[in-house]
Amino acid sequence: MIKTLEWTDEGVRFIDQTRLPTEEVYVLSRTYREVADAIRTMIVRGAPAIGVAAAMGVALGVKQSTATDINALRSEFDQIAKTIGETRPTAVNLFWAIRRMKEKLQALSAMPLPQIKAGLVREAQQMLVEDIAANEAMGRHGATLMPSSGGVLTHCNAGALATCGYGTALGVIRAAIGSGKQIHVFADETRPFLQGSRLTAWELMKDGIPTTVIADNMAGAMMRQGKIKAVVVGADRIAANGDVANKIGTYSVAVLAREHGIPFYVAAPWSTVDLNTPTGEQIPIEQRSAREVTHHAGKQVAPDGVNVENPAFDVTPNKYVAAIITERGIARAPYLESLQELEGAAVAG
Amino acid sequence: MIKTLEWTDEGVRFIDQTRLPTEEVYVLSRTYREVADAIRTMIVRGAPAIGVAAAMGVALGVKQSTATDINALRSEFDQIAKTIGETRPTAVNLFWAIRRMKEKLQALSAMPLPQIKAGLVREAQQMLVEDIAANEAMGRHGATLMPSSGGVLTHCNAGALATCGYGTALGVIRAAIGSGKQIHVFADETRPFLQGSRLTAWELMKDGIPTTVIADNMAGAMMRQGKIKAVVVGADRIAANGDVANKIGTYSVAVLAREHGIPFYVAAPWSTVDLNTPTGEQIPIEQRSAREVTHHAGKQVAPDGVNVENPAFDVTPNKYVAAIITERGIARAPYLESLQELEGAAVAG
Numbered sequence: 207m208i209k210t211l212e213w214t215d216e217g218v219r220f221i222d223q224t225r226l227p228t229e230e231v232y233v234l235s236r237t238y239r240e241v242a243d244a245i246r247t248m249i250v251r252g253a254p255a256i257g258v259a260a261a262m263g264v265a266l267g268v269k270q271s272t273a274t275d276i277n278a279l280r281s282e283f284d285q286i287a288k289t290i291g292e293t294r295p296t297a298v299n300l301f302w303a304i305r306r307m308k309e310k311l312q313a314l315s316a317m318p319l320p321q322i323k324a325g326l327v328r329e330a331q332q333m334l335v336e337d338i339a340a341n342e343a344m345g346r347h348g349a350t351l352m353p354s355s356g357g358v359l360t361h362c363n364a365g366a367l368a369t370c371g372y373g374t375a376l377g378v379i380r381a382a383i384g385s386g387k388q389i390h391v392f393a394d395e396t397r398p399f400l401q402g403s404r405l406t407a408w409e410l411m412k413d414g415i416p417t418t419v420i421a422d423n424m425a426g427a428m429m430r431q432g433k434i435k436a437v438v439v440g441a442d443r444i445a446a447n448g449d450v451a452n453k454i455g456t457y458s459v460a461v462l463a464r465e466h467g468i469p470f471y472v473a474a475p476w477s478t479v480d481l482n483t484p485t486g487e488q489i490p491i492e493q494r495s496a497r498e499v500t501h502h503a504g505k506q507v508a509p510d511g512v513n514v515e516n517p518a519f520d521v522t523p524n525k526y527v528a529a530i531i532t533e534r535g536i537a538r539a540p541y542l543e544s545l546q547e548l549e550g551a552a553v554a555g
Numbered sequence: 556m557i558k559t560l561e562w563t564d565e566g567v568r569f570i571d572q573t574r575l576p577t578e579e580v581y582v583l584s585r586t587y588r589e590v591a592d593a594i595r596t597m598i599v600r601g602a603p604a605i606g607v608a609a610a611m612g613v614a615l616g617v618k619q620s621t622a623t624d625i626n627a628l629r630s631e632f633d634q635i636a637k638t639i640g641e642t643r644p645t646a647v648n649l650f651w652a653i654r655r656m657k658e659k660l661q662a663l664s665a666m667p668l669p670q671i672k673a674g675l676v677r678e679a680q681q682m683l684v685e686d687i688a689a690n691e692a693m694g695r696h697g698a699t700l701m702p703s704s705g706g707v708l709t710h711c712n713a714g715a716l717a718t719c720g721y722g723t724a725l726g727v728i729r730a731a732i733g734s735g736k737q738i739h740v741f742a743d744e745t746r747p748f749l750q751g752s753r754l755t756a757w758e759l760m761k762d763g764i765p766t767t768v769i770a771d772n773m774a775g776a777m778m779r780q781g782k783i784k785a786v787v788v789g790a791d792r793i794a795a796n797g798d799v800a801n802k803i804g805t806y807s808v809a810v811l812a813r814e815h816g817i818p819f820y821v822a823a824p825w826s827t828v829d830l831n832t833p834t835g836e837q838i839p840i841e842q843r844s845a846r847e848v849t850h851h852a853g854k855q856v857a858p859d860g861v862n863v864e865n866p867a868f869d870v871t872p873n874k875y876v877a878a879i880i881t882e883r884g885i886a887r888a889p890y891l892e893s894l895q896e897l898e899g900a901a902v903a904g
Binding site for chain 1: 859
């Protein structure tokens, strides 16, 4: 099993996703600032993985704190949380994880400092365990939606590398294959960062799952040729109405799927559902450096000084989404109601 | 003015399109085999440019022939035509140009060999002149369809570099800007060969036309944000029913345009219209090397041995096409009739 990220006594250990698929290299972030850098530079990426990385970063910062009383620790916590919270704006899991760590700090605040520190480290480790369990549950729910055979398209990487293991969208595919379905994955290469060709293809090939890499602009042609039976992607934030922010290009895939009568599914842990964001309109979209578009492997591929747009995400309106697969179950339109029901069910349960 | 290709006494001179935008290098093809290589390796690309390059390649081969009678020259012509005809299967201009050269050979066959050779060289040079004139005519017709201001999306390169000068789709944009319209071009980078970021952006910036490069998967998001008022692309082959083969990804752009109520235009010279091909189904689609997808600037970006699909073109069904702009005028649906009318009008005129 791929260890996307891992708590160690020396710090947080990441597989360096900027160097896959040709090099399998692990890097150790020894301070919370180094964890923030790892998130910002996309050594670790994928909303669920970012969430747990953030929690571990907070735990690491708190563990290394020299504060001598709870008030000083609280203020240091806020500084740590601010640094980590400023790395990437779209994935709501980042803020969810920081909030959960803050709540844990509150709950433990009457304890001696060493116990608070140990408690926060345990909380971050617990989130990793829960993330994998959530992915496995999503897999069980989502496998039933997959075709019994044929091509399934995915965009970006919503796999083991985007999570703490098993994956969201790729977890659904893994579970479907585990249940005997004959699925061939089409992986959009996913410009500009190439999470599809570099990461999705790498982890699926490790598992012996048949995979074909295509350029993003080929998805429509593959659909028209009848090669795609379903689409399943992850998410960086799901609004209360079911609008989905995910990697740039997801919206185009959703429109194409609809045009071809192909179901478009989203798989994401409940921590990605943001009921405080009413619609996709309110989701902040990160703009990344022009250089990701103008340079390939260090080589310049666009003229000097050309304008570039490089939004890292787009929003797919709920009308294109056939179902949202979460560890709590499957939500279908109207999402405003179905997501509220899943929220309530968990509280009740 | 950019000289995409040029007849010289030593051979055919091309701007090397594989090295733009960082290096403006010219290469000389001294034999018809070298011209065939230049077409195959995409030193020259773009359906209209390929057509004229093929004609010049034929002229070069015939000029260098050591045949001593017309029958020997005819058989050498057929060998030259076969070699050049096998380079790229989709762009019909290639076959159109070879056929036109063959007809010229027939017409001149009673002449002494030196005059036949000179006549074929003149015919190829004439095709270059006609290509530029056709582009200017397309520009005049198409400019009226462009918005008076705002973003116009194009895919691949259908510009001066895809033709002998001025361009088809970019010719329409140039003419619209020349007539006072305030157009900002969005150029899809166009994976895997990056004709958009490398070539379209380069030639538009040379002309001072505002240009923004986006990854192919961003076009949908730009449309949804209202940044695109029209789409105009070139074509590699247009079937009798108006189905359009063009660079891979064009079909996705057409579907997205329709979803957003944005007109999708195709600009191409009449030599791209193939009334002998009934529908897009019959257009052969070139598959290119997996390496174009798995490697960026020589660096491997997909796992060893992964499956890849790399169709160089796709087919956009006529229902997505708002108009086809040719030098003979503008065709609109139903294309089976409007294209026949343009064919007949030219014959009559």
